Amino acid sequence: MNDHGLQPSACRRLLANRAALIALATILALIALAIVGPYVNPNRYDTLDWANIAMPPGLRHAHWFGTDRLGRDLFVRTLQGTRLSLAIGSIATAVSLAVGIVYGAVAGFVGGRIDHLMVRVIEILSGLPLIFFVIFLTVVFGRNIFLLFFAIGAVSWLNMARIVRGQAMVLRGREFIEAAIAAGAGPARIIFRHIVPNVIGPVIVYATLTVPQIILFESFLSFLGLGVQEPRASLGTLIAQGAAEMESAPWMLLVPGAVLAVLLISFNVLGDALRDALDVKRN
Amino acid sequence: MSPILNVENLSVAFRGGDAEIAAVRQVSLEVAAGECVAVVGESGCGKTQICLAIMGLLPANARVGGSVRFDGRDLLAAPRAHLNAVRGAKLAMIFQDPQSSLTPHLRIGTQMAEVLVEHRRSGWRDAEAAALAMLRRVRVPDAARRMRQYPHELSGGMRQRVMIGMSLLCEPDVVLADEPTTALDATIQAQVIETLREMRREFRTSIVLVSHDLSVVAGLADRVYVMYAGRVVECASAADLFAHPRHPYTAALMNCVPRISGPVPARLETLPGQPPNPAERIDGCAFAPRCAFATERCAREAPPLRPLEGSTVAACHQPLPR
Numbered sequence: 001m002n003d004h005g006l007q008p009s010a011c012r013r014l015l016a017n018r019a020a021l022i023a024l025a026t027i028l029a030l031i032a033l034a035i036v037g038p039y040v041n042p043n044r045y046d047t048l049d050w051a052n053i054a055m056p057p058g059l060r061h062a063h064w065f066g067t068d069r070l071g072r073d074l075f076v077r078t079l080q081g082t083r084l085s086l087a088i089g090s091i092a093t094a095v096s097l098a099v100g101i102v103y104g105a106v107a108g109f110v111g112g113r114i115d116h117l118m119v120r121v122i123e124i125l126s127g128l129p130l131i132f133f134v135i136f137l138t139v140v141f142g143r144n145i146f147l148l149f150f151a152i153g154a155v156s157w158l159n160m161a162r163i164v165r166g167q168a169m170v171l172r173g174r175e176f177i178e179a180a181i182a183a184g185a186g187p188a189r190i191i192f193r194h195i196v197p198n199v200i201g202p203v204i205v206y207a208t209l210t211v212p213q214i215i216l217f218e219s220f221l222s223f224l225g226l227g228v229q230e231p232r233a234s235l236g237t238l239i240a241q242g243a244a245e246m247e248s249a250p251w252m253l254l255v256p257g258a259v260l261a262v263l264l265i266s267f268n269v270l271g272d273a274l275r276d277a278l279d280v281k282r283n
Numbered sequence: 284m285s286p287i288l289n290v291e292n293l294s295v296a297f298r299g300g301d302a303e304i305a306a307v308r309q310v311s312l313e314v315a316a317g318e319c320v321a322v323v324g325e326s327g328c329g330k331t332q333i334c335l336a337i338m339g340l341l342p343a344n345a346r347v348g349g350s351v352r353f354d355g356r357d358l359l360a361a362p363r364a365h366l367n368a369v370r371g372a373k374l375a376m377i378f379q380d381p382q383s384s385l386t387p388h389l390r391i392g393t394q395m396a397e398v399l400v401e402h403r404r405s406g407w408r409d410a411e412a413a414a415l416a417m418l419r420r421v422r423v424p425d426a427a428r429r430m431r432q433y434p435h436e437l438s439g440g441m442r443q444r445v446m447i448g449m450s451l452l453c454e455p456d457v458v459l460a461d462e463p464t465t466a467l468d469a470t471i472q473a474q475v476i477e478t479l480r481e482m483r484r485e486f487r488t489s490i491v492l493v494s495h496d497l498s499v500v501a502g503l504a505d506r507v508y509v510m511y512a513g514r515v516v517e518c519a520s521a522a523d524l525f526a527h528p529r530h531p532y533t534a535a536l537m538n539c540v541p542r543i544s545g546p547v548p549a550r551l552e553t554l555p556g557q558p559p560n561p562a563e564r565i566d567g568c569a570f571a572p573r574c575a576f577a578t579e580r581c582a583r584e585a586p587p588l589r590p591l592e593g594s595t596v597a598a599c600h601q602p603l604p605r
Contacts, residue, residue, distance in 0.1 A: 111343070112343060174383060175378055175379075175380060175383040175384040176383060176384050176385055176386045176387070178340055178378070178384070179376070179378050179384040179385070179386075179446075180386065181338075181340060181370070182338050182340060182370055182371065182375070182376040182378075183370065183371035183375070183398050183401075183449070183450075184366075184367045184368065184369070184370040184371030184372055184398070184401060184402055185367070185371070185397075185401060186363075186367050189401070193386075193389075193397070194386050197388045197389075198386075198387065198388055
């Protein structure tokens with residue numbers, strides 16, 4: 001009985017968009033590479049190759065993308081970093097989806113004083129300077145990757161909740177919601193059966209645009225040294241290390257930087273294409 | 284016979300800025316089991332608000348007074364759990380615009396079956412079988428295929444029949460039909476009214492038909508309430524009302540209906556003037572400013588509803604002669 005999800009026509013429109021297809025293929029390829037890549041290369045992300053320190057990229061030797069200052073293989077480290085960045089991006093997005101949709105739909109549908117209160121909570125949380133919040137958490141709890149998930153998840157649902165609330169408020173006044181109430185459906189059923197599936201369009205679009213935001217934010221935190229810790233790498237830490245060697249060994253910056261750029265652009269292109277494909281009014 | 288639905292002194296008012304807008308003023312109406320009662324009047328006279336008040340669908344800024352007794356219980360005072368158990372099961376509503384009252388992302392079969400799953404705790408398979416049978420009964424052609432379609436794939440008349448079928452799924456005691464044919468074109472209107480008539484015969488359901496269209500009412504109703512400016516101005520059996528309208532407003536309404544037979548008038552009659560502003564206090568008869576027979580007394584003193592000959596009850600100081 002699961003009939004919501006993408007309408008076939010929206011799928012068709014999305015597949016007709018060449019840029020979207022390329023973006024989707026790139027994302028899938030990067031995901032696949034991030035998962036299997038480290039195993040097809042003999043190097044590991046934390047092994048040090050003392051004989052080949054700061055080696056430039058080349059396909060004839062074992063280190064395809066070169067090595068860093070400690071002789072660690074950049075190909076494997078970049079893929080491992082991509083994997084971590086993608087994981088943080090998708091987990092935090094999933095958290096923001098779950099929390100944001102429920103919170104927003106309840107606030108928008110119930111309305112009145114409860115809505116007022118719920119919106120104030122969103123406003124307070126989004127008024128919090130995130131960087132100080134993360135620094136504060138790291139100081140109190142120490143550096144921990146789960147803390148990073150938590151900190152990013154705690155703020156990324158706010159915009160999602162706002163979007164869903166706005167949509168839910170529009171839907172609440174629609175006749176089919178009244179008809180559902182008149183047919184005896186309780187609030188929970190109205191929210192999850194009649195409102196949430198109808199906001200899925202803007203939510204998918206926004207989720208696609210949230211993933212790169214979170215990846216970028218994680219990179220930023222890692223760049224500042226607040227995120228992922230050695231010997232693990234994320235795209236952000238790799239870029240931070242590369243930036244320090246920019247003049248002598250530019251590949252250390254260019255390789256992870258290029259991967260991050262391609263990933264972000266692909267997600268944004270896909271998000272835009274989804275928005276166009278789901279926009280019924282254009283057809 | 285004791286009425287199954289008994290609305291007493293119902294008032295609905297809305298807070299709008301600093302003024303309070305009275306949409307329904309002290310309306311009483313009753314519906315007996317199996318009876319079809321019509322509520323007619325022009326736009327804004329409070330017909331729809333009565334339906335919404337009965338169903339408990341009024342927005343938060345509405346103030347409701349009086350009582351709505353259904354099946355021996357006052358719905359206005361009942362907790363939401365009771366309302367949810369009654370709504371859709373014993374008391375159903377058909378909305379004006381079938382275009383927008385079906386949830387767009389659910390298949391017809393799914394939305395219909397859900398009503399049964401919710402109220403009867405039926406299994407999905409049984410509920411879908413019952414929904415299919417109901418679609419056939421309300422004469423939706425190719426019902427099995429319609430079950431799998433989405434609302435936007437159906438025509439307006441078809442959707443309204445789906446709505447009617449959905450409202451009847453739990454065999455309710457009363458169905459409120461709020462302008463069920465207004466959003467449809469004329470040929471489809473006739474079919475939908477025919478469906479309603481058949482359904483009434485078949486299920487012995489009481490119908491509260493809200494309409495501004497006297498021809499719809501004439502074909503279906505046993506008894507008619509005529510409303511003006513939030514009040515009932517006349518109530519009579521359909522036969523009495525159409526043969527002998529006693530309130531000048533009722534008579535004026537009927538004059539506004541174009542006729543096919545008889546001499547062709549130079550112009551279609553219209554009712555001059557506007558209904559009163561619902562935010563204003565009305566001292567006398569609300570219809571007096573537009574009434575051809577109004578006297579000085581009409582402007583000063585509000586006429587109470589009083590029984591006249593036959594089944595008629597009217598609120599007028601000088602009812603028209605029979």
